Amino acid sequence: MTTDTRVGSTSPGPVLPALGNPSRSRTIRDQVARVVMWLAFLVAVVPLVWILWTVVSHGGHLLMESQWWTNSQRGITSRRAGGGAVHAIQGTLIQAAVTALIAVPIAVMTAIYLVEYGRGKFAKAVSFMVDILTGIPSIVAALFIYAVWVTTFGFQRVGFAVSLALVLLMIPVVVRSTEEMLKLVPNELREASYALGVPKWKTIAKVVLPTAFSGIVTGILLGLARVMGETAPLLILGPYTKSIATNLFSGYMPTLPTMINQDRTELGQPAAVERMWGAALTLILLILLLNIAGRLVARFGSVKK
Amino acid sequence: MAKRIDVSDLNVYYGQFKAVEGVTMTVEPRSVTAFIGPSGCGKSTFLRTLNRMHEVIPGGRVEGKVLLDDQDLYASDVDPVAVRRTIGMVFQRPNPFPTMSIYDNVAAGLRLNGVKGRKKLDEVVEKSLRGANLWNEVKDRLNKPGAGLSGGQQQRLCIARAIAVEPQVLLMDEPCSALDPISTLAIEDLINDLKSQYTIVIVTHNMQQAARVSDRTAFFNLAATGKPGKLVEIDDTHRIFNNPSVKATEDYISGRFG
Numbered sequence: 001m002t003t004d005t006r007v008g009s010t011s012p013g014p015v016l017p018a019l020g021n022p023s024r025s026r027t028i029r030d031q032v033a034r035v036v037m038w039l040a041f042l043v044a045v046v047p048l049v050w051i052l053w054t055v056v057s058h059g060g061h062l063l064m065e066s067q068w069w070t071n072s073q074r075g076i077t078s079r080r081a082g083g084g085a086v087h088a089i090q091g092t093l094i095q096a097a098v099t100a101l102i103a104v105p106i107a108v109m110t111a112i113y114l115v116e117y118g119r120g121k122f123a124k125a126v127s128f129m130v131d132i133l134t135g136i137p138s139i140v141a142a143l144f145i146y147a148v149w150v151t152t153f154g155f156q157r158v159g160f161a162v163s164l165a166l167v168l169l170m171i172p173v174v175v176r177s178t179e180e181m182l183k184l185v186p187n188e189l190r191e192a193s194y195a196l197g198v199p200k201w202k203t204i205a206k207v208v209l210p211t212a213f214s215g216i217v218t219g220i221l222l223g224l225a226r227v228m229g230e231t232a233p234l235l236i237l238g239p240y241t242k243s244i245a246t247n248l249f250s251g252y253m254p255t256l257p258t259m260i261n262q263d264r265t266e267l268g269q270p271a272a273v274e275r276m277w278g279a280a281l282t283l284i285l286l287i288l289l290l291n292i293a294g295r296l297v298a299r300f301g302s303v304k305k
Numbered sequence: 306m307a308k309r310i311d312v313s314d315l316n317v318y319y320g321q322f323k324a325v326e327g328v329t330m331t332v333e334p335r336s337v338t339a340f341i342g343p344s345g346c347g348k349s350t351f352l353r354t355l356n357r358m359h360e361v362i363p364g365g366r367v368e369g370k371v372l373l374d375d376q377d378l379y380a381s382d383v384d385p386v387a388v389r390r391t392i393g394m395v396f397q398r399p400n401p402f403p404t405m406s407i408y409d410n411v412a413a414g415l416r417l418n419g420v421k422g423r424k425k426l427d428e429v430v431e432k433s434l435r436g437a438n439l440w441n442e443v444k445d446r447l448n449k450p451g452a453g454l455s456g457g458q459q460q461r462l463c464i465a466r467a468i469a470v471e472p473q474v475l476l477m478d479e480p481c482s483a484l485d486p487i488s489t490l491a492i493e494d495l496i497n498d499l500k501s502q503y504t505i506v507i508v509t510h511n512m513q514q515a516a517r518v519s520d521r522t523a524f525f526n527l528a529a530t531g532k533p534g535k536l537v538e539i540d541d542t543h544r545i546f547n548n549p550s551v552k553a554t555e556d557y558i559s560g561r562f563g
Contacts, residue, residue: 119363188396188400189400189402189403190361191361191394191400192396192400192401192402192463192466193402193417194358194386194389195356195358195389195393195396196390196393196413196414196417196418196466196467196470197386197387197388197389197390197414197418197470198386198413198414198417198418199386202417203417206417207402207413207417210404211403211404213404
């Protein structure tokens with residue numbers, strides 16, 4: 001006796017139900033699920049494309065002009081077109097660099113402590129603090145630094161104060177990402193190193209960190225990309241100015257977010273509005289570059305294959 | 306170079322849990338001692354106490370004495386890092402350092418302990434790779450990553466890395482369990498070569514392997530899960546496999562266990 005498994009077969013006998021078309025209700029459920037998922041995807045993507053399109057179409061042409069990358073806004077009133085964003089780009093990059101310089105060593109060492117050494121109550125407390133720090137809104141971090149820097153110590157609002165506030169925001173991000181990368185390093189590598197008579201600190205420095213290096217750098221760059229777009233600390237601690245200012249400890253320091261905010265307040269002036277879009281696009285590009293750099297480091301990491 | 310190990314009345318703990326109880330044995334120099342026994346009986350745990358790797362695990366501690374020639378490894382003035390420099394270890398799964406080349410992997414133990422000088426390192430790397438029967442296969446690609454070798458080659462690389470620091474004793478924790486039969490044979494040949502210079506202790510689940518490579522065999526067993534593992538007996542391998550003095554050993558070896 002042969003078992004006919006063709007579609008629509010009427011031959012009796014097989015234990016399995018007929019291997020014909022899926023039932024009608026299953027087809028419908030399949031179609032509904034498909035449509036819902038496509039809609040969800042569109043809802044997520046449409047605003048993103050829309051934003052990018054708006055920013056590029058309004059501000060793109062400014063970035064094509066060489067003066068955008070060489071000039072500041074010094075002496076250019078909001079009515080006039082022209083000038084560039086180099087003062088704001090410089091400010092953003094300097095503040096980001098100083099932030100990274102302070103935050104990265106603290107964050108990486110905290111992560112090393114938590115993964116390699118931390119046991120018991122103190123480590124749990126540190127980990128809990130990092131969690132809390134992660135949840136702090138950026139405006140609260142900014143107000144805290146304001147309270148310390150300006151109210152308590154009586155200093156001026158300068159670029160360095162902005163960096164301090166950004167440090168508070170960057171540390172938890174980098175601690176968490178570095179922790180994850182260190183945990184990914186197989187314990188067998190640590191043991192292999194111990195078994196060669198290598199002390200623990202050297203094992204961490206020469207075996208664990210190099211193995212996790214690309215992941216740690218990626219995390220740092222992504223964390224940096226995140227704090228570079230922060231605006232609250234800038235509004236509170238880093239007022240805008242139209243001239244190039246590179247001194248972190250004296251005078252106001254312009255940045256891209258504050259440039260956007262400044263030109264936003266002049267909505268009646270078409271030239272200012274264009275500059276706002278241009279600065280926004282520049283900021284997006286900078287962050288995109290950092291993201292790409294992060295991914296490149298991850299791809300060409302130190303682990304040899 | 307090779308040294309004798311004397312263990313007396315050793316208890317091994319994970320926190321409050323006693324994993325191995327009351328081990329007393331002697332490991333002879335320039336010979337191969339095999340540890341056999343069912344899973345979970347504490348062979349590997351005990352092996353790791355011989356170079357103080359056990360205490361790397363949180364909560365890991367021991368009671369009792371381990372003498373290397375006449376030096377107590379657990380005396381309060383002994384540095385565990387120095388112990389591990391003297392007693393090397395090869396692990397179950399090959400674990401070359403993924404960021405390092407073949408050359409750097411072999412040189413790692415010396416470099417990380419502060420030895421410099423290209424000439425000295427070149428010498429040690431070649432000698433160790435020859436010692437591990439790997440030199441001919443890798444001499445033209447010493448700068449290629451160690452993780453790119455086959456499993457069996459990686460394990461021999463790890464052995465080369467371990468012997469590069471010239472330990473007195475070499476501990477091997479199931480070194481062939483992740484390898485195919487041909488690589489296993491290569492490692493067993495290597496163990497045979499190495500025993501003229503080193504004291505070797507090997508944990509294995511493969512009883513034929515214990516019979517092939519070892520001079521003396523120790524059988525570990527545990528009464529029940531949750532109970533500590535114990536050393537049942539240790540004797541010449543020939544006797545353990547042909548005429549053991551304890552019935553449990555015979556049952557285990559002949560497959561009539563449990």
